[in-house]
Amino acid sequence: MPDSLTFIGLHYWAGSGREFQQMAKLLAPTHNFLAPDLSGFGESVPPVGGGYSVDAYADQIASFIADKQIARYVLVGHSMGGKIALALAARQPAGLAGVALLSPSPPTPEPMTDEDRMASMRSYGKLTEAEKTFSKITARPLPEEIRQQILKDNMQSTRLAWDAWLLHGSREDISARMCNVVVPCAILAGDQDNVMSPSVHGLETLPLLPVGTPLEIIGGAGHLLPYEAPQEVVDLLRAFAEKL
Template identity: 30%
Template sequence: MSSTESPDTAAADAAVAETAQTVPPGGVSADGGETLRTVSLSGMSLTVRTRAPRAAGLAPTLFVHGLGGSSQNWSALMDLLADTVDGEAVDLPGFGFSPPPDNGDYSINGHARAVVGLLESERRGPVHLVGNSMGGTIATRIAALRPDLVRTLTLVSPALPELPPQRTAWPTALASVPGIPQLYVRATRDWSKERRTRELISLCYGDPSMISEQEFQEDAREYERRIALPYFWDAMVRSTRGLVNAYTLGGQHSLWRQAERVLVPTLLVYGGRDKLVSFRTAQRATRAFRDSRLLSIPDGGHVSMMEHPQLVARAFRDLLAEDHRADAATSHRP
């Protein structure tokens, strides 16, 4: 898709075929001791990132990124937890290295079906399921509707309905409004990859100065690669629209109602400087999830697993230790 085309226009078959070359084949080594592989499911292909080598006997864990993110968002945390869990991070359809789904479904249900399909195809469940932002929304829905696939739940700044949303989150929500993405594309056509990356980091991090120059340049190159994909804007806009639509559902389909149905131990991580998910929703979340514990990071932003991975790793280990003790106590009951 060129910068002048509508973001709502699905990528042509020829363009998708061309960009399929950007999807790494199975077993390709990535930077930092990670491996990327492609998993083929019905109507889609998903790229999965793992640490290499993988230790046997560790608890299976799946990490799900947020809107506009990728499996690489979890690299720092996965590295810290490599001795604790057998972790995998997925690129949702249309993000990272995963191509668009054949049916063009970027709804929360569509993304959830992709994650469930991955878990079922690899028979890894129940897993310790970890999600950030939109990935937290997806993980919540899976934990509520498919409890057989989830052992514990960890949500980093989960995108759950908030009314009214904080002012700094409005521009992201407006991406779902017809015509707004086209205006943004035209207005930012001449932006350098450095400026685009700087704006994104400023939105997601509580303290953007924590990013080293090397990390910044790596992020800029990756952002440049992804924004050049013909389906980039289509995936972003449709996923944003799917998230906004999920916020409006009522009854048993309400995200807060589904949070109340989650029975597994749940770790909630919220940042005090989050510009996308207000810290005030942490209190409602701790009440909604029945077996919850809260990690508050006062100077954290929207992606605490990237900004403060040591704190998140410590809380996650505590969650697993608590779950293990509970499981041991249950198994020893007469």
Template identity: 30%
Template sequence: MRWPWSRSKQLPLLHVAIDEGTGPTVVLVHGIASSTNAFENVIPLLTPQHRVIALDLLGFGASPSPAGATYTIEEHVEHLEHTLAALGIERCIIVGHSLGSLIAARYAATHADEVRGLVLVSPPVYLPPESFGDPVERTAMGLYLRAYEFLRNNKRFTMRNAAVLARLSPIRDVLEVSERNWRAFTLSLEHVIETQTAVSDIAAVSAPVQVVYGTLDPFLMPGGLRIIEQMRHVSVHRVAGGDHVIRRRMARVVATAVASVSAHAADLR
């Protein structure tokens, strides 16, 4: 859905951290409690053949945190749309990581004419526990949701452990949960990840979809991935031994997926 200009012109723009290279446009959308730093291993692989735009999501990185924001997926998509329009982007490939993959899928589902292809990296595709026939998967999904609820309700615990994980990460400043972004973190977790429509959004995308994920990613739900893997327009790349972070090996796979989408779009012209 496009918002009337009378509304969208009042929205603050998202922070654009990177706008480099020439060629087909690739937009990078990071995950929760992160920033464009999540793509530091991907960007150098893309800029030789693409215009690469990396932006911070609403409430994260250097982007604004409006006082009245509720951080629903609709709100994230609205700000993404407004920022891309301000940059004059009419057609692009979108790469979303984690939370960003859910936002990218909704954007692609509602902006079919503007998205040449979609690359979803480490997508946390979740379903209500009762939708799983396998009791093990049903229990696992329930545990994920209870864990996220615990994180939202225990600020001190969450901030302390996020700081530990950030120090251990191979990518600098890739994770931040602080007083500054606590509201964006908890509401995005609740409104986008925990209560999501990723399966129906991905099914509604008309462009090709490439999915990249690590086999050791602790945040992925195999049952949800199996559903999207069976969709005819979805191709899957599994990175053996990869986790949730886009390390160099996974970055190369992401770049290959982008090149595949770009080549497909060129063939259609």
């Protein structure tokens, strides 16, 4: 696929690149889909000096793209990965063709109460809490092996990366840079998302993106769109890619 578009997935907080496996299979005939584990999550190695800020993660993805020599690509940022994707897109890197945001964390500080933040910090490393989180953030039924994968990813997260996002990354405000995002963008959200409702995207993210950016709603889906609605997301990505 020499001249084709590559999709690069940036996963959610307490997740891993494995969340995009089903989408990668569905896109396989025509597009590559690569999804590295962000530092502190999945099978990643600890960051070298960079830490866990939004920009440090954007640096990580930029290095990944350079290492893989990817010529033309779309960033697919899910939740936490959405904010990281926007931070990278604002740098206007060579080869970036578009940005697709799945239930993204907004460029502004994430709407999270201090109570919720402290509860999330206390839940670290507890399987019972990971199971409660799974129930909260998904709306569609998922196979048991997928549930186990989601729980494993949650439990594999490092304490440093876990707390860094809750205390710092989610609170970062990169909205002033969004005028530098000039490639086509799209936002996809589930109407049953209990973490980031579609109204958050409409109020916090959409006004900062290029004029005409669509906000597509997937009915009956929760926060984990790559797991809950892989076919719908892939259909929307294909349509998005065709316009680039």
